[in-house]
Amino acid sequence: MPSKTSLQFETLSVHAGHAIDSGSGDVSPAVHLATTYERAKDGSFAFGYSYIREDNPTRKALESCIAALEGGSAAVAFASGAAASFAVFSLVQPGAHVLAPRESYHGTAKQLSEVLAGYGVGCTFIDMTDIAAVRAAMNPTVKLVWIETPSNPMLNLSDIGAISALAHDHGALVCCDNTFATPVLQRPFELGADIVMHSSTKYFGGHSDAMGGAVVVNDASLEKRLRMYQSTAGGVPAPFDCWLIRRSLATLKLRVQAQSQSALQIANYLATHPRVERVYYPGLASHPGHSLARQQMPHGCGGVLSFGVRGDKKLAFAVAAKLELFTRATSLGGVESLIEHRASIEGPHSVTPQNLLRLSIGLEHVDDLIRDLEQALQA
Numbered sequence: 053m054p055s056k057t058s059l060q061f062e063t064l065s066v067h068a069g070h071a072i073d074s075g076s077g078d079v080s081p082a083v084h085l086a087t088t089y090e091r092a093k094d095g096s097f098a099f100g101y102s103y104i105r106e107d108n109p110t111r112k113a114l115e116s117c118i119a120a121l122e123g124g125s126a127a128v129a130f131a132s133g134a135a136a137s138f139a140v141f142s143l144v145q146p147g148a149h150v151l152a153p154r155e156s157y158h159g160t161a162k163q164l165s166e167v168l169a170g171y172g173v174g175c176t177f178i179d180m181t182d183i184a185a186v187r188a189a190m191n192p193t194v195k196l197v198w199i200e201t202p203s204n205p206m207l208n209l210s211d212i213g214a215i216s217a218l219a220h221d222h223g224a225l226v227c228c229d230n231t232f233a234t235p236v237l238q239r240p241f242e243l244g245a246d247i248v249m250h251s252s253t254k255y256f257g258g259h260s261d262a263m264g265g266a267v268v269v270n271d272a273s274l275e276k277r278l279r280m281y282q283s284t285a286g287g288v289p290a291p292f293d294c295w296l297i298r299r300s301l302a303t304l305k306l307r308v309q310a311q312s313q314s315a316l317q318i319a320n321y322l323a324t325h326p327r328v329e330r331v332y333y334p335g336l337a338s339h340p341g342h343s344l345a346r347q348q349m350p351h352g353c354g355g356v357l358s359f360g361v362r363g364d365k366k367l368a369f370a371v372a373a374k375l376e377l378f379t380r381a382t383s384l385g386g387v388e389s390l391i392e393h394r395a396s397i398e399g400p401h402s403v404t405p406q407n408l409l410r411l412s413i414g415l416e417h418v419d420d421l422i423r424d425l426e427q428a429l430q431a
């Protein structure tokens with residue numbers, strides 16, 4: 053068997069963290085539901101497991117696979133993306149400061165402004181797409197720079213390489229939320245990030261039926277701190293969710309490539325539609341982040357795009373109501389296409405335009421999706 057580190061992404065998706073069960077010959081791994089493990093007469097744990105929250109075989113398999121796909125030394129799995137982002141923030145000490153994008157996932161921003169602030173961790177929200185703004189916000193108290201690219205729901209891009217170099221000059225760690233791009237399309241470690249965070253609920257799970265999160269690192273001391281937090285704070289995923297997500301990772305690349313190709317076709321279609329005011333997708337030459345996309349996401353820009361209708365919130369709702377193949381629901385990354393009026397899910401403080409609809413493109417045939425949009429956009 054060749055060394056695992058020399059294997060290609062597709063091969064790792066199938067094999068990393070996956071061994072034939074030596075007790076049964078099972079080709080598909082078992083779901084290990086046990087919460088506790090027998091000790092030998094001498095008090096030792098024969099298989100290295102003692103209690104489910106500390107570690108368990110199903111979670112370990114998932115963690116090994118995520119680490120391999122993201123190109124990190126270890127992944128630490130959590131019960132949700134929110135639990136994973138909070139784990140990263142737990143690395144920041146009181147009195148220190150986090151720089152985060154103004155256009156952060158709303159739950160991430162809320163953790164910083166409403167929970168971490170109470171622990172004495174400061175946060176400044178800036179325009180991360182503007183490297184001058186990042187430079188201006190740097191100071192010795194900044195210990196963590198949070199990047200989320202492409203952003204949600206405007207699909208703006210931040211330059212992971214440039215921001216990481218700047219942060220490291222100032223002694224700060226960089227964490228990239230890679231949920232939208234996935235390691236299929238964007239490689240934050242190769243660009244300089246120290247930590248990669250995922251909501252596994254989205255593309256990793258990929259079928260809208262499992263919740264999870266992960267923090268990936270490339271450094272043993274960061275792993276040690278995160279492992280301590282994982283078992284102590286206890287926001288760990290259940291074995292069956294780990295099993296579902298590990299299973300879905302086998303098809304991650306095929307799914308994301310297909311979703312990304314369809315999204316580009318749909319973006320091109322919408323961009324010429326008379327009832328569409330604007331399309332937000334970095335794969336379009338008209339997008340302000342397009343040249344950065346070509347370097348940072350050379351194989352595609354992902355399966356999420358947004359567009360503004362030529363009209364108000366009422367028209368946006370009317371278009372969403374007419375769609376038959378797109379389901380009106382929040383979330384993204386599943387096999388089924390979804391549409392969402394983002395401003396109303398983000399709440400009264402949302403800065404998202406009221407005429408904006410966000411699409412998560414699934415695995416349906418792109419011609420069927422375009423026909424559905426065509427009929428829904430008819431006056």
Ligand SMILES: *Cc1c(COP(=O)(O)O)cnc(C)c1O
Nearest residue numbers: 132133134157229231251253264
């Ligand atoms: C969904 C999401 C999260 C939060 O993840 P949950 O699994 O819902 O807790 C964080 N970041 C991004 C970009 C997301 O899309």
